[in-house]
Amino acid sequence: MHRSGLVVFSLIASAYPVAAGLYPGITATNHTCALSEPVLSCSDQAVPGEVDTCCVETFGGLILQTQFWSVFTGLESEGQLLPANDWTIHGLWPDFCNGSFTQYCDLSRQYDPKPAPNTTDGTPTGTPVPPYTGPSIESLFAEYGKGDLLAYMNKYWINQFDKNWLLWAHEFSKHATCFSTFQKECFAFQGPKASEFDDLFYFFETVIGYYKVHPTWGWLSAADIRPSNTTSYSFSDIQAALTTGYGVTPFIGCGGPRFNETEAGKGSLDNGGTQLNEMWYYYHVFGGAQRQQGVRLPADVAAGSVTTCAKAPGAIWYYERAPGSEAGSETGDC
Structure with missing residues (x-):
């Protein structure tokens, strides 16, 4: 986004x-x-x-x-x-x-x-x-x-x-x-x-x-929220997992079809996105950003908005990466 x-x-x-x-x-x-x-x-x-x-x-x-959170690069053939x-x-x-x-x-x-x-x-x-x-x-x-x-x-x-x-x-x-x-x-x-x-x-x-110091994957995984092509998730659960990890609420971004444009959301007023794809963590910093010391801020306080995602239960997809789009299987150093 x-x-x-x-x-x-x-x-x-x-x-x-x-x-x-x-x-x-x-x-x-x-x-x-x-x-x-x-x-x-x-x-x-x-x-x-x-x-x-x-x-x-x-x-x-x-x-x-x-x-x-991307599921492919488009340049897999180039490594x-x-x-x-x-x-x-x-x-x-x-x-x-x-x-x-x-x-x-x-x-x-x-x-x-x-x-x-x-x-x-x-x-x-x-x-x-x-x-x-x-x-x-x-x-x-x-x-x-x-x-x-x-x-x-x-x-x-x-x-x-x-x-x-x-x-x-x-x-x-x-x-x-x-x-x-x-x-x-x-x-x-x-x-x-x-x-x-x-x-x-x-x-x-x-x-x-x-x-x-923002291990988004780990915070979600700790709440049993992992990429899946068969299981969808609720915004409230995603938000709770990230708030537990970060300490305050980050901004959670979703793209893809709007919920009320999908078959499941037909007739709904919920026009939030249905595909999890971005995270924003807000700070005020002590001195310069280079110090990496600051005050974590809730997204609603910092910017007035917490998400572009659908709020309906089970409306959000956190899709698996496409076959051949990931390098190895070891956990990154986050």
């Missing part, structure tokens, strides 16, 4: 002009975050000018760790497979504190060949996002000694119908550039030893860190 590109800027965010690096004039020195107080994002103290924006998230303070007994990574998103969002905040770091939306505000009159036409970012991993990171991402961060790296490039370009703590200037403090792509690698590592 993808969100509309239409955005509404929060009052706090709109008070500061958006440009490359989010905050024009930021220096590339003296961002030693160990010396900074880890102020909670979206709090009254998380304001540019009062904190180091490289060390405290001040632009997109409502953080979402998002995951997919692009899904991990057994695991959901896959979608991304890490920095929404504004009111739940609205923007995207593609720094076009100097645009690596997405297929930008969606293709303007920065999602409207026809917005600033165009030029498609990236350079080499695959996948080639950077070996060059900068990140082969282990590449291997993990190719196992758990899986695209559908396109090469994996296109999803990674999309997530970085659209979302990472809208974190104050992933501004390019925040990584220049490493001096001559800094990699030109430290922001890229640190973002990917941060996304993985969040993914590994």
Whole structure:
């Protein structure tokens, strides 16, 4: 499930002009975050000018760790497979504190060949996002000694119908550039030893860190909710299992036919989706997202919505992966 590109800027965010690096004039020195107080994002103290924006998230303070449940990749013949007994990574998103969002905040770091939306505000009159036409970012991993990171991402961060790296490039370009703590200037403090792509690698590592502490498969499995082509489930049971695991209620996404478009739901007013396919876990974070410390937030409090799924008993299908679409059978490291 993808969100509309239409955005509404929060009052706090709109008070500061958006440009490359989010905050024009930021220096590339003296961002030693160990010396900074880890102020909670979206709090009254998380304001540019009062904190180091490289060390405290001040632009997109409502953080979402998002995951997919896909049943095939479309590139199985090329060896692009899904991990057994695991959901896959979608991304890490920095929404504004009111739940609205923007995207593609720094076009100097645009690596997405297929930008969606293709303007920065999602409207026809917005600033165009030029498609990236350079080499695959996948080639950077070996060059900068990140082969282990590449291997993990190719196992758990899986695209559908396109090469994996296109999803990674999309997530970085659209979302990472809208974190104050992933501004390019925040990584220049490493001096001559800094990699030109430290922001890229640190973002990917941060996304993985969040993914590994949200074992969606395990939380569902513990409640005897497992992929099946013959057994359907109720939203209330899925929500209860995930709330038990996460501690608060995440957003649960469903696609596929709407329940009232199915034979079982004919005549019903329930127009929720019937195929489980996505999960969003909400946070406010202490300091920057890189610290991976924060306050877990219920989806209804964070964004006002808890699901796009049908609520009727037994209306949701959590389908098995297609034959030949999974790699191995061991449980992933989540």
